Amino acid sequence: MLISELQIINFRNIAFLRAAFAPGLNLIHGPNAQGKTNVLEAISLLVTGRSFRTTMDREMIPWVRDTYEATLVRARVEKRSGEERFMLTFNQSEKHVTINGNPIGRLGELVGRINAVLFTPSDLQIVRGGPAFRRRFLDVELSQISRRYLFCLQRYDLALRQRNALLKMHQSRPNLRQELFPWDAQLAEHGAELIHARQRMVAQLSQLSASAYNRISGGSEGMKITYQSQTQPGDDDDIGTIRAKLEQALAKTQAEDIRRGATSAGPHRDDFTFLLSGRDARDYGSQGQQRSCVLAMRLAELKIMEDATGECPLLLLDDLMSELDESRKRAFMECLDRRIQIFLTATERELVVSHVKPDMIFHMDDGTLREDLIAS
Amino acid sequence: MAEKFPEPLERLINELSRLPTIGRKSAQRLAFYILKCPREQPLALARALEQLHERLGFCPRCFYIATGELCSICADPGRDASQLCVVEEPQDVAAFDKPGAYKGLYHVLLGRLSPLQGVTPEDLKINELLTRIKDPMSRVQEVILATNPNVDGDATALYLSRLIEPLGIRTTRLGLGLSIGSSIEYADELTIRKAFEGRREL
Numbered sequence A: 001m002l003i004s005e006l007q008i009i010n011f012r013n014i015a016f017l018r019a020a021f022a023p024g025l026n027l028i029h030g031p032n033a034q035g036k037t038n039v040l041e042a043i044s045l046l047v048t049g050r051s052f053r054t055t056m057d058r059e060m061i062p063w064v065r066d067t068y069e070a071t072l073v074r075a076r077v078e079k080r081s082g083e084e085r086f087m088l089t090f091n092q093s094e095k096h097v098t099i100n101g102n103p104i105g106r107l108g109e110l111v112g113r114i115n116a117v118l119f120t121p122s123d124l125q126i127v128r129g130g131p132a133f134r135r136r137f138l139d140v141e142l143s144q145i146s147r148r149y150l151f152c153l154q155r156y157d158l159a160l161r162q163r164n165a166l167l168k169m170h171q172s173r174p175n176l177r178q179e180l181f182p183w184d185a186q187l188a189e190h191g192a193e194l195i196h197a198r199q200r201m202v203a204q205l206s207q208l209s210a211s212a213y214n215r216i217s218g219g220s221e222g223m224k225i226t227y228q229s230q231t232q233p234g235d236d237d238d239i240g241t242i243r244a245k246l247e248q249a250l251a252k253t254q255a256e257d258i259r260r261g262a263t264s265a266g267p268h269r270d271d272f273t274f275l276l277s278g279r280d281a282r283d284y285g286s287q288g289q290q291r292s293c294v295l296a297m298r299l300a301e302l303k304i305m306e307d308a309t310g311e312c313p314l315l316l317l318d319d320l321m322s323e324l325d326e327s328r329k330r331a332f333m334e335c336l337d338r339r340i341q342i343f344l345t346a347t348e349r350e351l352v353v354s355h356v357k358p359d360m361i362f363h364m365d366d367g368t369l370r371e372d373l374i375a376s
Numbered sequence B: 001m002a003e004k005f006p007e008p009l010e011r012l013i014n015e016l017s018r019l020p021t022i023g024r025k026s027a028q029r030l031a032f033y034i035l036k037c038p039r040e041q042p043l044a045l046a047r048a049l050e051q052l053h054e055r056l057g058f059c060p061r062c063f064y065i066a067t068g069e070l071c072s073i074c075a076d077p078g079r080d081a082s083q084l085c086v087v088e089e090p091q092d093v094a095a096f097d098k099p100g101a102y103k104g105l106y107h108v109l110l111g112r113l114s115p116l117q118g119v120t121p122e123d124l125k126i127n128e129l130l131t132r133i134k135d136p137m138s139r140v141q142e143v144i145l146a147t148n149p150n151v152d153g154d155a156t157a158l159y160l161s162r163l164i165e166p167l168g169i170r171t172t173r174l175g176l177g178l179s180i181g182s183s184i185e186y187a188d189e190l191t192i193r194k195a196f197e198g199r200r201e202l
């Protein structure tokens, strides 16, 4: 899958941008605060319908808006099945998406049409931040490749909110246990599917990132990712078994849940851990090691997404070069598959071209993107 | 701040904006429209509103809408009293009651379980349902749980099945011919018929 052409109008500091990109590595370089990340943000808007930086579309509207009417991001995407055209427009009050000229009803219909893996400096939070970051990572990932997962996730969340409302507001009801039953049953049903899918995803990620990690770090620290669940599913448990375990866990914690007014067992409390030589990278890893963990996982993600969709996803790499030491940079660039279309941002051109030869080089200057014509 | 209009207009706007999906803005638009109408039209509306509660009520047996003592369905002797279809709202009865799809009786809960919105079992016509099927004169052999196929509707169905099964009565759930997230109210005839045919044990 690749973006052959991109057009951006009125997006943050980009008044107008139109560019054709190469199938392989596209480098966008320029000093800080010129708009490099903005380009990646605009692309990712077409992937999920939402920004990875903000939940407020307003923030992406240019500050100077004398003649502003709307923001537009548009792309021609070449897929194995043929070319597709995507267009997203929004302003202060409206947001529309069309695919091949046809408007789509819900933003959710956009998910999964363009596949992309994004790496940004804030990804470090996946290792360092709280469990919510990691759960969100898995949920976003799995929702992109499985509609079923997204469906179970939405149902689970609602059933959980209903159960918690019952626990909080109606604690002293005489038949509370009886009234908890229908929510517990649904939590177990959908929660089991979530745990099952996540567990398999984490196992796959672990396996694939282990080798990527060693290639990037040049070492043999033995990276692993493990899923932690209070439900304690076994590696080979099927959905039915996990469901039974989750039912038991809910029954076991019921008295405590009633006291606390919250649900203590279930995938909404699960987590996963990065291990380096058996030790938690969150507590013991250096910053560079933590970065390498996430990068290795992103590469694993790329492979999983490709297997699931039959399309090679786009790779959006923001500010990668400032994060790693020389040997890791070189090793990382070397393990990139040249079939993948990559958008890479860097503050200096040399940071990249000294390691690999990009297929196209662009310079970003105050919101204006120009192809570099200096021979490399 | 919302601007104030002369009292009669303000009162109409207030009343209109209490209706579901009508905000203050739409209420204003409607009120001004009504003000401009020839006098007969708003008077006809007022009469319709007045008579709604005078001439219509809920059936005391199944809580569907009724003009007389019982609703037209409960009053119909040709109905199959061995089947009872439980729905959330009166409009669901209208959606289900298509010729050839279902000939049994109904029971309207007038809502669905939702602790978030403060709706718990005693807010629904659940006790009335249990009394109805426990009645020695009752001929009900199967209760078809036809609440909406979403989280709240499923919870309501599960809750009811737990109460009904110990009475030795078969409970079934409508087949998921209904697409995800859709509501019964808007289902077409074919979907309804398929849903009844595909019903399964709970």
Ligand SMILES: Nc1ncnc2c1ncn2[C@@H]1O[C@H](COP(=O)(O)OP(=O)(O)OP(=O)(O)O)[C@@H](O)[C@H]1O
Pocket (backbone or CB within 6 Å): A011, A012, A013, A014, A030, A031, A032, A033, A034, A035, A036, A037, A038, A039, A059, A060, A061, A062, A063, A064, A319, A347, A364
């Ligand atoms: N809504 C907006 N309207 C106009 N300009 C904006 C808006 N939001 C952000 N900007 C500007 O966009 C620029 C930041 O762009 P971006 O984050 O893409 O920079 P960058 O080139 O990636 O820099 P760095 O190398 O520091 O990461 C800043 O100059 C910022 O002032």
Ligand SMILES: [Mg+2]
Pocket (backbone or CB within 6 Å): A036, A037, A038, A318, A319, A345
């Ligand atoms: Mg940046």
Ligand SMILES: [Zn+2]
Pocket (backbone or CB within 6 Å): B059, B060, B061, B062, B063, B064, B070, B071, B072, B073, B074, B075
């Ligand atoms: Zn009736």
